[in-house]
Amino acid sequence: MTEHPDELLAAYVDGTLDPSERTEIDAHVDSCDVCSEEVALARRAREAVEALTELPVPAGVEWRLRKITATRSFWTTRRAWVATGAAAAAAAIVGVFLVIAGPQEGRDEAGSGGPPATDVGAPAAPSSGAEEATILAGFAYPTYAETDANYNPSSLGVRARDLRAEARSALAAGFPESGRRFYRSADLETLPEPAKTALSCVTEAAQPEETTVPFHIEAASFEDEPAYLAAFLQAGSADQSYEHIVLYVVAREECGLLHFSSQPL
Amino acid sequence: MKTDEELIRGFLGGDRQAFGELVERHQRRVYNLSYRMLGRPEDAADATQDVFVACLRKLSGFRGTSSFPTWLHRVTMNVCYDILRKRSREQPAEDALPEPAGADHADAAAVGVDVQRALLQIPEEFRAVVLMHDALGIPYEEIAEALGAPIGTVKSRLHRGRVALARALGREHGGGSDGSKRADDRAP
Numbered sequence: 468m469t470e471h472p473d474e475l476l477a478a479y480v481d482g483t484l485d486p487s488e489r490t491e492i493d494a495h496v497d498s499c500d501v502c503s504e505e506v507a508l509a510r511r512a513r514e515a516v517e518a519l520t521e522l523p524v525p526a527g528v529e530w531r532l533r534k535i536t537a538t539r540s541f542w543t544t545r546r547a548w549v550a551t552g553a554a555a556a557a558a559a560i561v562g563v564f565l566v567i568a569g570p571q572e573g574r575d576e577a578g579s580g581g582p583p584a585t586d587v588g589a590p591a592a593p594s595s596g597a598e599e600a601t602i603l604a605g606f607a608y609p610t611y612a613e614t615d616a617n618y619n620p621s622s623l624g625v626r627a628r629d630l631r632a633e634a635r636s637a638l639a640a641g642f643p644e645s646g647r648r649f650y651r652s653a654d655l656e657t658l659p660e661p662a663k664t665a666l667s668c669v670t671e672a673a674q675p676e677e678t679t680v681p682f683h684i685e686a687a688s689f690e691d692e693p694a695y696l697a698a699f700l701q702a703g704s705a706d707q708s709y710e711h712i713v714l715y716v717v718a719r720e721e722c723g724l725l726h727f728s729s730q731p732l
Numbered sequence: 733m734k735t736d737e738e739l740i741r742g743f744l745g746g747d748r749q750a751f752g753e754l755v756e757r758h759q760r761r762v763y764n765l766s767y768r769m770l771g772r773p774e775d776a777a778d779a780t781q782d783v784f785v786a787c788l789r790k791l792s793g794f795r796g797t798s799s800f801p802t803w804l805h806r807v808t809m810n811v812c813y814d815i816l817r818k819r820s821r822e823q824p825a826e827d828a829l830p831e832p833a834g835a836d837h838a839d840a841a842a843v844g845v846d847v848q849r850a851l852l853q854i855p856e857e858f859r860a861v862v863l864m865h866d867a868l869g870i871p872y873e874e875i876a877e878a879l880g881a882p883i884g885t886v887k888s889r890l891h892r893g894r895v896a897l898a899r900a901l902g903r904e905h906g907g908g909s910d911g912s913k914r915a916d917d918r919a920p
Contacts, residue, residue, distance in 0.1 A: 474884050477891035508898035509891060515847045515901060516866035524763045528777045532755050532784055632781060639785040 476502065480509045531632045608642065608653070609681035609697075611662035617688040618696065620726065623714065627728055630698045631712050634682055634732060638700075638709070642682075647705040649680040661686070669697040672717040672724040677705040679713065686719070689726060693719040700732070736800035744792060751791075755784055758801070761868060762808050768863045769812040771852045775819075782811045798877050805870065805878040809860055816856055850900035858893030865890055 472492070478484045479492045496503045618626065634642075643649040658666060665684045675681070678701055685696040695717045700709040709732055716726035734742070734753070742750035762783050767776035786807050794803060851859055860879065864870045872890075876883040 473891040474887035477887040477894075480891070480894070505891070505895045509894035512862070512894035512897040512901065513866050516862060516897070519768070519844060519847060519867055521760065521764055522767060524759050524780070525773065525777065528763060528780055529759065531777070531781050532759055533752065535755070535781070535784055535788060635778065635781060636785055639782065639789070
């Protein structure tokens with residue numbers, strides 16, 4: 468018998484020792500103050516933890532989990548492109564997902580942009596996998612959406628949390644993990660309209676550096692004024708991984724900054 | 733009802749719905765384990781999402797040598813450790829405990845908060861085993877497999893973890909730990 472047999476004491480408290488071991492430990496515990504105190508403490512702890520209620524998964528978390536599968540189809544295709552090394556030819560084609568929100572099936576809130584499973588207004592969906600890879604190849608961020616949402620600072624906070632969740636998913640799925648990598652692979656000059664105008668307007672107001680990369684732009688309204696909502700990912704330096712997601716709200720007419728928020732990724 | 737393995741095969745064969753079912757089946761356990769390990773709802777939300785995103789990416793490599801829940805527990809613990817490491821880098825000295833419970837310790841909700849606070853005071857490797865065994869009812873062997881640790885280590889951490897937790901709980905309740913030997917402390 469070792470001095471204080473932790474392994475056996477765990478099983479002792481759980482009642483899973485075989486009879487001969489249990490007899491041995493009974494005797495030990497009787498004669499050892501330390502162990503007998505510990506057994507009492509361990510029992511108390513076990514009861515306390517067993518009594519913890521199982522919490523329900525918060526609705527916001529369930530929603531985020533449901534969206535994971537929707538994002539997957541986009542990234543599977545993009546990775547297939549990367550694997551086949553079609554970079555040179557594909558670089559000339561930029562994939563942008565244009566989504567017009569409105570009464571749409573499966574949408575529970577306005578303006579959930581980001582890589583959707585189906586897209587409206589983008590280049591026609593091809594039938595073969597290889598063609599799809601070509602069209603989706605090239606640079607797919609920032610994603611762009613137009614919605615009829617009218618944000619205020621509070622609903623903006625909600626939207627920011629959703630975008631943060633999408634950004635985390637995208638990063639886990641292969642989004643370029645630093646500013647330097649992003650700008651090396653992106654030629655934002657080739658973004659098609661209206662995304663290009665939107666990005667240019669936002670850039671004028673926000674003036675991002677190489678540490679800050681555009682993730683999603685939404686053309687909507689802010690307190691009744693037509694505005695772009697632009698989410699950028701930001702790092703401490705061009706080579707570091709992003710630490711924050713920054714939301715800029717920019718007036719569409721004169722490209723002035725209306726609102727700004729930032730939170731850790 | 734389909735088994736986890738059937739759902740996984742279905743998903744790998746192109747049935748995206750199958751993954752959704754897998755998530756729904758396991759999300760509560762993953763969320764609860766994460767929340768009890770991390771102590772903050774926002775971190776638990778991030779952890780749960782990270783777990784299932786990792787799951788999605790790695791599912792094609794899942795060989796079925798351990799059961800899916802064991803594999804999922806391993807992923808969950810790795811994600812939680814990552815978040816805890818990140819947290820300790822960002823706030824080295826900060827006490828990450830939730831708000832103190834009210835004065836009325838008879839309230840069941842307050843007691844739960846006390847236990848949660850005490851859990852956050854014990855070392856993470858102890859916390860992991862105590863939660864997996866006592867909160868989630870996972871047997872020693874599966875915990876050992878999930879954590880990649882010998883079963884003896886698991887049992888040892890379980891015992892030391894419980895003792896540390898009881899002492900932390902004693903401190904939470906405002907007194908020293910109660911070391912008195914009770915007459916009924918023998919095994920049944």
